Amino acid sequence: MLDAVEVVTTVVVGLMVGVEFSVAFVINRILDALPGDAGQLGRSHGGRMLGAVMPVWYIGSVVLCAVWAVAGRHHEGTGLVVAGAALLMVSVIMSILLLVPINNRGKTWTPENRPEDWREQMNRWDRWHYVRVAVLIGAFALLVAALA
Incomplete structure (x- = not known):
């Protein structure tokens, strides 16, 4: 049972890190390079789509780490699992306090209603997202180290 929890947790967190990494370093760069309003529209759509999925994924990852820590307490x-879970909690808190408010505004924007400083707001989201990705990578590395 513990082996299954370890594998499932590591895979779930690893996939989440991969998605967030690709958003930071691939998807947003592609969107920002699109002509006209396409990039902003793409970011709005991505904010709606991932904004619906990621809360479950983040909280689910923390819960899986807690199950792993309890089941493997001896x-x-x-x-390392507890430290990884703590970093995941930091990423959840960062998301709630720093990234979600910007995302909630951005996902409603269209070329007709977006604020003049929309690019600055997206740049701020990007900067916080880079920090969150680093925290997630740290959490994932701790979980992988716990397997060794």
Whole structure:
């Protein structure tokens, strides 16, 4: 049972890190390079789509880490799992306080109603997202180390 929890947790968190990494370093760069309003429309759509999925994925990852930590409390590496879960909680708190408010505004924007400073707001979201990606990579690395 513990082996299954370890594998599922590592895969779920690893996939989440991959998605968030690709948003930061691939998708948003592609969208920003599109002509006209296409990039802003793409970011709005992405904000709606991922904004619906990511809360479940983030909270689910924390819950899986908690299950792993409890089920493996007598095994070596549990401290690494707890540290990884703590970093995931940091990413959830960052998301709620810093990224979600910007995303909630951005996902409603159209070329007709977006504010003049929409690019600055997206740049601020990007900067916080880079930090969040670094935190997520740290969490994932701790979980992988706990398997060793």
